[in-house]
Amino acid sequence: MTPEQKLSALFAAEAPPARDYVFQARMAEAIALRRAWMTVAALVPWAVAAIAILWALIPVVGPMSDSLGSALQPAAAMLAGAAVTTVAALWLARRFGRGIRTPFSAR
Template sequence: MTPDRKLEAFFAADRPSSRDYAFQIEVARRIAKRRAWMTGLALIPWALIGAVLLWALDTAAGPYVGGLADTALPVAMALTLAVAGAGAALWLTRRFSAG
């Protein structure tokens, strides 16, 4: 065996293996999904703080803006339904999409 052949055989043993792209895509998808869940869960304390602050404002300013609540309730319900519908549509799109 010539020195060139010996070097070629030596370097051939160190060649990287082929990449599994399907595995890499699945790992990246799971990481992105976990990050999305963690981001959503991190917002829960802020939502609770906001709810407590709004409750405190409502009890403090309730007598002064009592008429405003009567007109704001239908708007708030419509916005809640719109956001819930958009969230459900997004979830269903991601749930049943290919991939």
């Protein structure tokens, strides 16, 4: 018997290990939870810095708020209209676009 035949006979005799899907799901959940907490922990310093900067800008922005309010109303209306249009377009694409095949869709 050649060494290759011995090796293939050895590997053929061993059954592959059984997969424990419950264990894999719990481990994936634990890893995802840990990553989520690490992401939150990494964002805490940025949030503190943003709060400190906004707190420092209160004396500057306070007096300008009266004049900026009337100037920003048209821009806010346009942004709200764009947001509503975008949400409606996405909803319609998901609602009615299920049967449409594109060149990039899975076959």
